[in-house]
Structures are given as structure tokens and as C-alpha cells.
Amino acid sequence: MQLTWLLLVASLLLSSLVFLLFDGKKHRSRLPPGPATVPVLGNLVWAMYSGMDLLHAIRGLHSRYGPLLKLRTGSRLQVIVADRRLAHVALVESGAAMADRPEFASRSLLGLSSATISNSNYGTLWRLFRRNFVAEVAHPSRLRLFAPARAAVLAKLTDKLHLRQEDGAGTILETFQYAMFCLLVAMCFGEMLDERAVRDIAAAQRKLLLYSSTKLKVFAFVPAVTTRLFGGRMKTMPAMRLRLKNMFMPLIDARRERKNLLLQGDDGAAPPPPENNTTLPHSYVDSLLDLKIDGGDGGDRTLTxxxxxxxxxxxxxxGTDTTSTALQWIMAELVKNPSIQDKLHDEIEVVIGGSGKRSSQIFEEDLQKMPYLKAVVLEGLRRHPPGHLVLPHAPAEDMELGGYVVPKGTLVNFTVADMAMDEKTWERPKEFLPERFLPGGDGEGVDITGSREIRMMPFGAGRRICPGLGVATLHLEYFVANLVAAFEWREVEGEEVDVDGEKLEFTVVMQKPLQAHLLQREIVV
Structure with a gap:
């Protein structure tokens, strides 16, 4: 036992020596500025702060050191960019150079070798996965195929909001999260599952996400030591992933069987499988079953x-926490600003109720006729982006940025929320003003993708911009419009809506969850 601890201490001291002697030596004088570091541990800001306090501390460091801030997590260098013009240079003008993802010790330690769109480095495999998602899920023609699922989830959501109004069970955010997850499960697996199945998958998924985002951070600090001290965590994570796999595989196999039956039907060997009102004609899994990747031996293979x-x-x-969080913030602002809610409802009435008759549901084709709705959603994403930072980037080679060197492999991030609150860019940025995105407003014609310039980037920017941008904006517009059409959202007496208090969970949510009194609107038929 003593020998083991001596080895651990020796490893720690050796790592400290390597850090002091060699880390960043050739670039040290040209690295961005930042606070003093402690060998092995890095900056103490990580130990002193967490959650929103950490984000506020980073904002304070930017005010002291400038728009490019150097920090260290353990021996890992990271640079945080707080200037929108430098962000445009890094993500758009030098997009290919900043399109990789940083390597994390915890992934290789846990054997997490499966590539995804978000974690793949810029290259052939990433292009294949991203192109498949955009073509098979995000393309407007494919999105229309999921309309029955959206309608079914909307019906479930309004029912749950009715029940919540009566018995007060659960928060509005939890109701939104369930609805978004239910919709994404249907889009992913092509089946509208019952509530128990959806909640079981959601619980397993959330448990895995929570564990990986909290318990694995320790491996950033001297893996040779921490893997010995926290070996149990390396066994727990694979067990959680196996449980999730056991939930997913029956759904994937059912879709594979359906595909094979359809192919047999096309050949005249067997009739196509009967469809029911819970089965969708298309799903994300369908596209994955057809996908072929390089097998490494000169041939292609299917996905494992x-x-x-x-x-x-x-x-x-x-798409679950990000969309449900954005939806909560937008509805909170509409409760806080009843005049904006009334103006939005007036637009809804004009578009689908001009003849004095309308259905109880707003359809996707109606959304294109609602500029104020789009302005409300854009202002919600500007004022309350679900993530205040993006997924980290990494330069493939040493690169110049703002007069400094950002070494190859450095973890680079961007302060999304601060850029959207810049008083030099936006008039009265702390106020919720959808009109700014209408003609004559300071946000008229804003490019949410950041390709021309970056003024707001809730979905990131450049080559690694979120491929689900179109899916997310459609879902936000669709649910905001239908929720305002179905209910008048009012403040609960004695429960003032706080649109300034923030709390960091998987996304940045309301510190005081939204409470609202819902009055069902009369529908003229």
C-alpha cells in the first residue's frame, strides 16, 4: 500500500516537473494573457468557483486581461474568446483551421471510441455524419415527414399543461423537457413510444449525461494519478452506456426489420409491413442503417x-435541454411582457383567423407568415442563449489570433452570451425587444449563422455550427405559436417572473423556474 502511494506521489512530482520545464516553452511569450497558474492544478478559478459563479469569474478575468484569455485546467491549455470580431476570424475566416475538437483524456481512458458529429475531428467521417443529418433530418422535405409527431407531442403538451394548471404538479420546464424528448425519440427511432418508455430512456440518458459532466472532470488532472484514485468511475460509466444500449437496440432492430420487409415488398417477395398511427414513415435510425463508412481495408462497411x-x-x-430551456425563457419573457404576448397573439389571429374561423392548431406553413413570431424567437435566443459557451474547438495547427499564438490542440471556446449582450452592438441589450429584428430595428437582417459577421451565435458559427439549427428554430416557432394560441400566459399572483436570475445545469436555465397561470383561449370554429 505504501509503495502504491509512493508511486502516485512520484508520478505527481514528475508531472509537475514536466509542466514547469517544457509546457508551452516555445510559445510562452506569445500566448494570450491570463492569471497565474499552479503546476498540475492549473488556475485556481476552477477550484474556487462553479456553475454561474465560474462564468461570472471568467467574465471578470476578461475585463482584466482582454478579449483573449488564457486559462489552464490541470496542464491543459485553453483560450476563451470574448470578442465577436476575433470569433469571426477564428470560426469563419479561419474556419478549417479551428474546426477540430480537443482530445479529452477521459474519452480514451473509458474506451469511448465511437465518433459522433459533435466529437469527430474535422475530416471525412465528420462530413459524412453531418451531411447525413442535414439531408435526412434537417432538410425541409424530411422535417415535414415528422409533422405527425410534432402534432401528437403538442397535444400531449397542452394536455399536461391543463393538468398542471389543475393540480400544480411539476414545473413548466419539466413539462417542456418531456415534450421535447418525446418528440426527439420519435424522430430518432420512428415510433411514438408510451410515456413510461420515454421517461425510462430520458432517465437513463440524463443519468449518463450528469455523471459524465460531473464525475469525469477529475481525469483532466494528472490521469496517471487520478485513474488510480478514482478507478471506480471508469467502471461506472461503461455500465451506464450498456444500459442505454440495451434500451436503444430493440428500437433500432425494429426499424431494421421494417426496412428489410419494405425491401422484400419492393421485390414482390412479401407485402410491406402494416403501418399504424404510432409509426413514422421516416426516422434518423433509417438513415444510419443505410450509412456506409470507410472500413479501413479499402472497402466500406455499415455502422456497428x-x-x-x-x-x-x-x-x-x-435537442432536448437546449430547446426546452429556450422555450422556457421565451415563455417567461412573454409572461413578463404581456404587451409582447398580445402583439404575438394578434399576429396569430390575423394569419390563421382572418376569416373568423380557425383550427385549434397552427401548422408549419403558417409559421412562414409570422414575422413577429420569428422576431420573438430570435430575441429569446439572443437574450437567453441556452449555452453561454459553445462546444470547445481546437486548432489543427498553431495559429495566430489577435496578435497571439494559439498552439495546436488548445481547447478554444467563445462567450456566446456576452457577445449577444454587447452594448456596442445592440441597443438596450438587457431588454427583451423583439421589434429589434423587424425592419428598422438594430437587429434587422441579422445573420444568425455568423457567416457575414457575428453579432449573436446561439448555435455557434463556422464549419462546426450546430447542424440542428433549422430543426431547433422550427420547434421553437411551432411550440411558441401554439402555446400562445392555446393559452393566455399570466403571472401567478405573488410569484414575479425573474428573467435575470440564471442557474447552470446542462444548459443555463432560470434560477427560479417559470410559474404561470394559464387561461385557455376561446377558439372560434
């Missing part, structure tokens, strides 16, 4: 089960 599970897990993670 582990690869499909990883991509499905990414699909569900990517």
Missing part, C-alpha cells in the same frame, strides 16, 4: 451497433 447508439444518444442530447 455501438456507433449507432452513440449517434442516437447525441441526437437526443443535442
Amino acid at each position: 451497433n455501438d456507433e449507432m447508439v452513440a449517434l442516437c444518444s447525441e441526437f437526443l442530447n443535442g
Whole structure:
């Protein structure tokens, strides 16, 4: 036992010596500025702060050191960019150079080798996965195929909001999260599952995400030591992933069987499988079953089960908390600003109720006629981006940025929320003003993709911009419009809506969850 501890201490001291003597030696004088570091541990800011306090501390360091800030997590160098013009240079003008993802010790230690869109380095495999998602899920023609699922989830959501109004069970955010996850499960696996099945998958997915985002950070600090001290965590994570795989595979296999029956029907060998009102004609899994990647021996191969599970897990993670969080913030602002809600409802009435008759649901084709709705959603994403930072980037080679050197492999991030609150760019940025995105406003014609310039980037920018941008904006517009059409959202007496308090979970959510009194609107038929 004593020998083991002596070896651990020796490893720690050796790592410290290597850090002091060699780390960044050739670049040290040209690295961006930043606070003093402690060998092995890096900057103490990581130990002193967490959650929103950490984000606020980083903002304070930017005010002291400038728009390019150097920090260290353990011996790992990272640079945080707070200037929108430098962000445009890095992500758009030098897009290919900044399109890789940083390597994390925890991935290789845990054997997490399956590539996804978000974790793949810039290259052939990433292009294949991204192109498949954009063509088979995000393309407007494919998105229309998921309309029945959106309508079914909307019905479930309004029912749950009715029940919540009566018994007060659960928060509005939890209701939104369930609805978004239910929709994404249907889009992913092509089947509208019952509530128990959806909640079981959601619980397993969330448990895995929570564990990986909290318990694995320790491996950033001297892996040779921490893997010995926290070996149990390396066993727990694979067990969680196996449980999720056991949930996903029956759904994937059912879709594979359906595909084979359809192919047999096309050949005249067997009739196509009967469809029911819970089965969708298309799914993300369908596209993964058809996907072929380089097998490494000169030929192509289909995806393994582990690869499909990883991509499905990414699909569900990517659009649940981000969309439900944005939806909560937007509805909170509409409760806080009843005049804006009234103006939006007036637009809804004009578009689908001009003849004095309308259905109880707003359809996708109606959304294109609602500029104020789009302005409300854009202002929600500007004022309350679900993530205040993006997924980290890494330069493939040493690169110049703002007069400094950012070495190859450095973890680079961008302060999304701060750029969207820049008083030099936006008038009264702290106020919720959808009109800014209408003609004559300071946000008129804003490029949310950041290709021309970056003024807001809730989905990132450049080559690694979120491929689900179109899916997310459609879902936000669709649910915001239908929720305002179905209910009048009012403040609960004695429960003031706080749109300034923030809390960091998987996304940046309301510190005080939204409470609202919902009045059902009368529908003229």
C-alpha cells in the first residue's frame, strides 16, 4: 500500500516537473494573457468557483486581461474568446483551421471510441455524419415527414399543461423537457413510444449525461494519478452506456426489420409491413442503417451497433435541454411582457383567423407568415442563449489570433452570451425587444449563422455550427405559436417572473423556474 502511494506521489512530482520545464516553452511569450497558474492544478478559478459563479469569474478575468484569455485546467491549455470580431476570424475566416475538437483524456481512458458529429475531428467521417443529418433530418422535405409527431407531442403538451394548471404538479420546464424528448425519440427511432418508455430512456440518458459532466472532470488532472484514485468511475460509466444500449437496440432492430420487409415488398417477395398511427414513415435510425463508412481495408462497411447508439444518444442530447430551456425563457419573457404576448397573439389571429374561423392548431406553413413570431424567437435566443459557451474547438495547427499564438490542440471556446449582450452592438441589450429584428430595428437582417459577421451565435458559427439549427428554430416557432394560441400566459399572483436570475445545469436555465397561470383561449370554429 505504501509503495502504491509512493508511486502516485512520484508520478505527481514528475508531472509537475514536466509542466514547469517544457509546457508551452516555445510559445510562452506569445500566448494570450491570463492569471497565474499552479503546476498540475492549473488556475485556481476552477477550484474556487462553479456553475454561474465560474462564468461570472471568467467574465471578470476578461475585463482584466482582454478579449483573449488564457486559462489552464490541470496542464491543459485553453483560450476563451470574448470578442465577436476575433470569433469571426477564428470560426469563419479561419474556419478549417479551428474546426477540430480537443482530445479529452477521459474519452480514451473509458474506451469511448465511437465518433459522433459533435466529437469527430474535422475530416471525412465528420462530413459524412453531418451531411447525413442535414439531408435526412434537417432538410425541409424530411422535417415535414415528422409533422405527425410534432402534432401528437403538442397535444400531449397542452394536455399536461391543463393538468398542471389543475393540480400544480411539476414545473413548466419539466413539462417542456418531456415534450421535447418525446418528440426527439420519435424522430430518432420512428415510433411514438408510451410515456413510461420515454421517461425510462430520458432517465437513463440524463443519468449518463450528469455523471459524465460531473464525475469525469477529475481525469483532466494528472490521469496517471487520478485513474488510480478514482478507478471506480471508469467502471461506472461503461455500465451506464450498456444500459442505454440495451434500451436503444430493440428500437433500432425494429426499424431494421421494417426496412428489410419494405425491401422484400419492393421485390414482390412479401407485402410491406402494416403501418399504424404510432409509426413514422421516416426516422434518423433509417438513415444510419443505410450509412456506409470507410472500413479501413479499402472497402466500406455499415455502422456497428455501438456507433449507432452513440449517434442516437447525441441526437437526443443535442435537442432536448437546449430547446426546452429556450422555450422556457421565451415563455417567461412573454409572461413578463404581456404587451409582447398580445402583439404575438394578434399576429396569430390575423394569419390563421382572418376569416373568423380557425383550427385549434397552427401548422408549419403558417409559421412562414409570422414575422413577429420569428422576431420573438430570435430575441429569446439572443437574450437567453441556452449555452453561454459553445462546444470547445481546437486548432489543427498553431495559429495566430489577435496578435497571439494559439498552439495546436488548445481547447478554444467563445462567450456566446456576452457577445449577444454587447452594448456596442445592440441597443438596450438587457431588454427583451423583439421589434429589434423587424425592419428598422438594430437587429434587422441579422445573420444568425455568423457567416457575414457575428453579432449573436446561439448555435455557434463556422464549419462546426450546430447542424440542428433549422430543426431547433422550427420547434421553437411551432411550440411558441401554439402555446400562445392555446393559452393566455399570466403571472401567478405573488410569484414575479425573474428573467435575470440564471442557474447552470446542462444548459443555463432560470434560477427560479417559470410559474404561470394559464387561461385557455376561446377558439372560434
